[in-house]
Each structure stands twice: as C-alpha cells, then as structure tokens.
Amino acid sequence: MNKDIKNIGIIGAGIMGTGIVQIAIQSQHHVYLYDAQQGAAQKAQSKLQDTFNTLLQxxxxxxxxxxxxxxYxxxxxxxxxxxxxxxxxxxxVEKLVVKQALMKQLEAxxxxQTIMASNTSSLSITxxxxxxxxxxxxxxxxxxxxVPLMKVVEVIQGLHTQPEILEQLADLAQKMGHRPxxxxxxPGFIINHAGRAYGTEALKIxxxxxxxxSEIDEILKTSLGFKMGPFELLDxxxxxxxxxxxxxxxxxxYQExxxxxxxxxxxxxxxxxxxxKTGQGFYRYLNQKKQEIASTPRYVANRNGIKKVWLHTEFKDDFERLSQYLSQQYILINHEAKPTANDLIIIASYGEDATHSALRLGVNPEQVVCIDMLGNFEQSRTLMPSLVTRQKLIEAALHIFTQAECKTFVIEESLGFITQRVLAMIVNLACDMAQQQIASVDDINEAVKLGLGYPHGPIEWGDLVGREKILHILERISTISNDPRYRPSPWLQRRCKLNLSLMYHA
Structure with missing residues (x-):
C-alpha cells in the first residue's frame, strides 16, 4: 500500500465533497467524482467552474x-x-449504517490495495x-x-488501520496544501473534542x-483574542x-x-x-446581521474621593503591573499588613469569587473588588465586587480602571471570573487529550489554531499565560464547587510540580 496516490475517487458531491475535489485537482491529482443522486456530480462540476472563474477574476x-x-x-x-x-x-450522509454499507460495497x-477513507466528523472509524x-x-x-480555506485535515487511525496508510494520507494532505x-x-477526534470547553463553559457561566x-462574548474577545464570542459562534x-x-x-x-x-x-x-438561520438565537438577526443588545450600565464610574488602595496579589507579575498602573493614575497604595476602613481593597484573585477572597485574607468584603489579571490587561479589564461591596467603592474601582483604549466590565460573583474559567477549561481539556495520547502536543495545538481559529494552541496557551496560574484556578474552583468538571489534568499537575513547560514530553 506504499504506492503514490494519483487517482482519487470521491463519493458525495455536496459542499464537503466538492471542496475536497477542488484542492485535489488543483494539486494535480486525477479525481473521479461520483454521487448516487442523478445530476449532482455535474452540478458540482459547474460550481467548481464558477469558483475557478472567480479566482481567475x-x-x-x-x-x-x-x-x-x-x-483533472x-x-x-x-x-x-x-x-x-x-x-x-x-x-x-453522517449515518453509520449508510457508511458501513458503502464501504462493504466498495470492497467488491x-x-x-486501495485505501478507503471517510470524511466523517463524528462517527467512529472503527x-x-x-x-x-x-x-x-x-x-x-x-x-x-x-475545505479550500480551512488548511487542516484530521488523519484518523481506526483500531485496525495500518500505520503506512496514515503516512500516505498525511503526505497527500501536504501536497494538497493542508496541515495533516x-x-x-x-469521540470528536481532535478539533471537535478540544472545542467543547469554549461553548460549554460559557453556557455554564x-x-x-x-x-x-453580550458581556461574556465581549470579555472573551477583548481579553483573550477570540475572533468570535461563544454565543456568536453558537448562533x-x-x-x-x-x-x-x-x-x-x-x-x-459516558457522562464525563x-x-x-x-x-x-x-x-x-x-x-x-x-x-x-432562524433570525433569533442568543442574539436577534435582521437580514443575517446581528442586532446589538441595548443595555443600561449598572454602575457609573466615579472616583468618589477614593485616594488609597490596599492591594493584594498572588503573583509577583500582577503586583508589578497593578502597582505601576495605580501610580500612573495617582492612586496611593497602602502597604500596611491590613487595610484601613476607608481603603478600596483590590484583589487580583484566581479561581475564587470576591467573597472567598475576602474571607481568605481576613478583610472586610464590603470594601473588596477583585480584578482579573489573566487576560490582556491593556485591552480588557473585568472587575468583580462581592455581594456586599459598597456601591461607591465599585464605582471608584470602575473609575480607576476605565480608560479610553480598553473596555472595563463589572460582573457578578463567579468562581474564577469569565476569562479564567474558560481559558483554564480549554487548557485543561487539551492537557487531558495529550495525557490520553489522542494526538501529539504539536498536532493538538496546530489543529485547534487552524480548525477553530484560536489565537494560540491550547497547550502552548497555558505556558503563555502561566501554567501555575491555570492549575491554581482549577484547584480552587474544584475545591470550592466540588464539581468534578474542574479537576486538574494529571498532565498539567505533573508539569507544574516539576516546573516543566506544558509542551514538554519525554
């Protein structure tokens, strides 16, 4: 089965089949297109002619x-x-019995020596x-x-698939300009599997x-650099x-x-x-265009005479960034062990809500506003008061952290903010995939960037923001919530404990 692939048969002249035909004939492979529906293959041929004419223009x-x-x-x-x-x-069609019958028919x-491949997105190859x-x-x-624009293809090994076939398919993908x-x-292979964390955690939040x-979408776009918010994507x-x-x-x-x-x-x-497609989902649409949601801000930025902040951070880089920023805003920092009754208490917390932060530090929750330091501080800032934080202190914090060039949000109490929860779940899920050896670390990272359009691969992203911060978030949320969905991956834990990059593999 090691001969070069020159003649490719494609069965199914729908959107996916036609897309595969395009990249195959453009890379000088003879393609034989068949569709059981009369006239479908000819329509696909005509559509390809139109596509090439557009590319020519x-x-x-x-x-x-x-x-x-x-x-070709x-x-x-x-x-x-x-x-x-x-x-x-x-x-x-994505129906197991239909695909099984076709494969059996093809064998006759x-x-x-002919390789038989399925473009299935969700069914087991085995x-x-x-x-x-x-x-x-x-x-x-x-x-x-x-297909011509999404430059990635998953090469999937069934329980019996010969390794040489996988190499042939990978080589063909590269010749067609795609990353295998x-x-x-x-279930879900790499991309549909890794993509579970983004939407499901946003829905939980x-x-x-x-x-x-709209706030969740905006926070994740401005703070983490996603092209689309999770609810925009679901719509x-x-x-x-x-x-x-x-x-x-x-x-x-099995209900993981x-x-x-x-x-x-x-x-x-x-x-x-x-x-x-129905004009309404998480947003309303008019002629396929999203209609913006009007909202009235709950808080108005107001300094309220606040001159001093008592600052607590868990990581040195957060303290340096916040100290520098507060100094630029002419805000004094109280460096005493405990805050005074008039201080605004700013806590850069991870994996907990403002109430737990206040109680852990032994400070008055009425003075506490937490800030998320995991994302892009220059583009987006998220503040989280406790249930009992005084309004004038919330407004003062909003005033301090509001700048023309970035967006500032005030959210309700949440274990781990929005950015922290979503990113920690994305990284953790990818680490679990690496632990199970579903794919290599490099392939997981590349597949997610190319297939989902994330700004970084999920495992390398953990290193970029700080793997110890990701672990800290998950450990705290898991402990406080007792929800097993947040339990840290052993892959992540071991590399943090040994101070190794998440990209490290023996």
Missing part, C-alpha cells in the same frame, strides 16, 4: 491553471468506475470499517468547511447569571448542529462532567431559536 489563478485543474476532474456515472482509484474518500469493486473484510485499509480523513494532524479514533450574553453554527454534538460527545464519553451540556441550549433547540 481575482488574479488568484491563471487561465492555464484553471483549465489544467478542471482537466472526471465525472463518473456509476460506482464501478472507481475501480482504478488508489484512494476513495466518502463524503456522504476496488483493488485490495465502527465504519467493522463490516469490511479488510478494515486495516480504512482510515478517517476529516476536512473542514470550507494525526489522531486516534475517539451564563446559567449562573455572572454576566450577560453562526446553529443549535440544531451544536447541541446534538454536545450531547453526542457527552454520551460517548467536562463535556456536560446545558439545559438552555436544549430549550432553545426545542423552541426553534437556532441562531442566524
């Missing part, structure tokens, strides 16, 4: 390249005409190959929509009434797609608490508030 390709690419595409009328192919990629047609006589030649080859990432045959939908994808995936991965992992779905998305799904 934008000077992305030449006329010669257009003609050459289309010359061959429409076939019956499945038996795929017998000469070195590789067959199926991109048909193609050469015993299960798809289970009805085959030669399951060792069946692998997963999961592309992302739109190797993964075991586990929303269900606790920590902040509004774009559609809850008819997102919620079943959440439930599927939760069920396939890390993947626990939220009742809110089930209610919205039942009520057909699916997102952009």
């Amino acid at each position: 934008k000077n992305k390709i030449s006329q010669a390249q257009l003609e050459e690419a289309l010359a 595409l061959h429409i076939v009328e019956n499945i038996e005409q795929l017998q000469q192919c070195d590789l067959i990629i199926e991109a048909i 047609i193609v050469d015993p 299960a798809i190959a289970s009805e085959c006589q030669y399951p060792e030649r069946v692998a997963g080859y999961h592309f992302f929509n739109p 990432v190797h993964t075991k045959d586990t 929303l269900s606790e009434n920590t902040a509004s939908i 774009l994808t559609g809850l008819d797609i997102s919620h079943p995936v959440m439930e599927s991965i939760y069920t396939q992992y 608490p890390r993947y626990r779905p939220n009742v809110l998305t089930q209610q919205m799904l039942t009520g057909k508030k699916l997102g952009r």
Whole structure:
C-alpha cells in the first residue's frame, strides 16, 4: 500500500465533497467524482467552474491553471468506475449504517490495495470499517468547511488501520496544501473534542447569571483574542448542529462532567431559536446581521474621593503591573499588613469569587473588588465586587480602571471570573487529550489554531499565560464547587510540580 496516490475517487458531491475535489485537482491529482443522486456530480462540476472563474477574476489563478485543474476532474456515472482509484474518500450522509454499507460495497469493486477513507466528523472509524473484510485499509480523513480555506485535515487511525496508510494520507494532505494532524479514533477526534470547553463553559457561566450574553462574548474577545464570542459562534453554527454534538460527545464519553451540556441550549433547540438561520438565537438577526443588545450600565464610574488602595496579589507579575498602573493614575497604595476602613481593597484573585477572597485574607468584603489579571490587561479589564461591596467603592474601582483604549466590565460573583474559567477549561481539556495520547502536543495545538481559529494552541496557551496560574484556578474552583468538571489534568499537575513547560514530553 506504499504506492503514490494519483487517482482519487470521491463519493458525495455536496459542499464537503466538492471542496475536497477542488484542492485535489488543483494539486494535480486525477479525481473521479461520483454521487448516487442523478445530476449532482455535474452540478458540482459547474460550481467548481464558477469558483475557478472567480479566482481567475481575482488574479488568484491563471487561465492555464484553471483549465489544467478542471482537466483533472472526471465525472463518473456509476460506482464501478472507481475501480482504478488508489484512494476513495466518502463524503456522504453522517449515518453509520449508510457508511458501513458503502464501504462493504466498495470492497467488491476496488483493488485490495486501495485505501478507503471517510470524511466523517463524528462517527467512529472503527465502527465504519467493522463490516469490511479488510478494515486495516480504512482510515478517517476529516476536512473542514470550507475545505479550500480551512488548511487542516484530521488523519484518523481506526483500531485496525495500518500505520503506512496514515503516512500516505498525511503526505497527500501536504501536497494538497493542508496541515495533516494525526489522531486516534475517539469521540470528536481532535478539533471537535478540544472545542467543547469554549461553548460549554460559557453556557455554564451564563446559567449562573455572572454576566450577560453580550458581556461574556465581549470579555472573551477583548481579553483573550477570540475572533468570535461563544454565543456568536453558537448562533453562526446553529443549535440544531451544536447541541446534538454536545450531547453526542457527552454520551460517548459516558457522562464525563467536562463535556456536560446545558439545559438552555436544549430549550432553545426545542423552541426553534437556532441562531442566524432562524433570525433569533442568543442574539436577534435582521437580514443575517446581528442586532446589538441595548443595555443600561449598572454602575457609573466615579472616583468618589477614593485616594488609597490596599492591594493584594498572588503573583509577583500582577503586583508589578497593578502597582505601576495605580501610580500612573495617582492612586496611593497602602502597604500596611491590613487595610484601613476607608481603603478600596483590590484583589487580583484566581479561581475564587470576591467573597472567598475576602474571607481568605481576613478583610472586610464590603470594601473588596477583585480584578482579573489573566487576560490582556491593556485591552480588557473585568472587575468583580462581592455581594456586599459598597456601591461607591465599585464605582471608584470602575473609575480607576476605565480608560479610553480598553473596555472595563463589572460582573457578578463567579468562581474564577469569565476569562479564567474558560481559558483554564480549554487548557485543561487539551492537557487531558495529550495525557490520553489522542494526538501529539504539536498536532493538538496546530489543529485547534487552524480548525477553530484560536489565537494560540491550547497547550502552548497555558505556558503563555502561566501554567501555575491555570492549575491554581482549577484547584480552587474544584475545591470550592466540588464539581468534578474542574479537576486538574494529571498532565498539567505533573508539569507544574516539576516546573516543566506544558509542551514538554519525554
């Protein structure tokens, strides 16, 4: 099975199949496109012609390249005409029995050396190959929509898949201009698995009434650099797609608490508030354009005569940054062991709410405002008062930390703020994936950056913000809440205890 892949059969002329055809013919591979629905393959051919014409108009390709690419595409009328192919990629409906039947049918047609691959996004490769006589030649080859722009493909090893096949598929992906990432045959593979933490934790935060939908989205975009907030993303994808995936991965992992779905998305799904496609989801949409949510600020920034702050931080870098900032704002810092009754108490806390911070330090919770120092301090600041913090002190803190070039938010009490909880869960989940050897650390990082558009890979992100801070957040939330979803990964714990980078692997 080590010969070069030159002739590729693609079954399914939908969006995914057509996208795979495009990158295959542009990389000078002969493609034989088949679809059981009469006329579907011809429509895909016409669509590709239009796509190439658009690329030509934008000077992305030449006329010669257009003609050459289309010359590599061959429409076939019956499945038996795929017998000469070195590789067959199926991109048909996501139903296990249908894919199993197709694989069994192909075995009677193609050469015993032909590789058979599935573009499945959620089904087990082992299960798809289970009805085959030669399951060792069946692998997963999961592309992302739109295929030409999403430059990553998951190369998935079923229980019986031969390693040489995986190398051939990885080599082909590179020739087609895509980054191959190797993964075991586990629920969600790499990208859909790693992506669970972002949406599910944001939903948990929303269900606790920590902040509004738009505030959570804005905080995560401005503080951590996400291109889209979790609720914007859920609306774009559609809850008819997102919620079943959440439930599927939760069920396939036998109710692992890390993947626990939220009742809110089930209610919205039942009520057909699916997102952009229905005009209403977490936001309202008019002609596919999001309508901004009007809100009245609960607090008005006001110095209120506050001149002195008692400051507590748990990490040296936080103290240096806050001290410098307060000095620039002409705010004095009380360096005594205990604050006075008139001080505004600022605590840079991790993994706890303002109440727990105040009680841990033995200070008056009526004077406490916590600040999140995990994200981009220059772009976004989140403040958290306790249930009993005096309003004039909240307004004073808001005044001190509000600047024209950054956004400042005041949220309700939460164990670990919003940025801390979401990022800690993203890092922790990826560390667990590395612990299980679902994929290599490098492949997890690259897959998430390319497939989900995160500004950093999740494991390298832990190192960037401080792995000890991530562990601290998880340990505190886990201890206070007794919720096993926050238990720290052994992968993370060991590297923190040994003062090793999260990227380290023996």
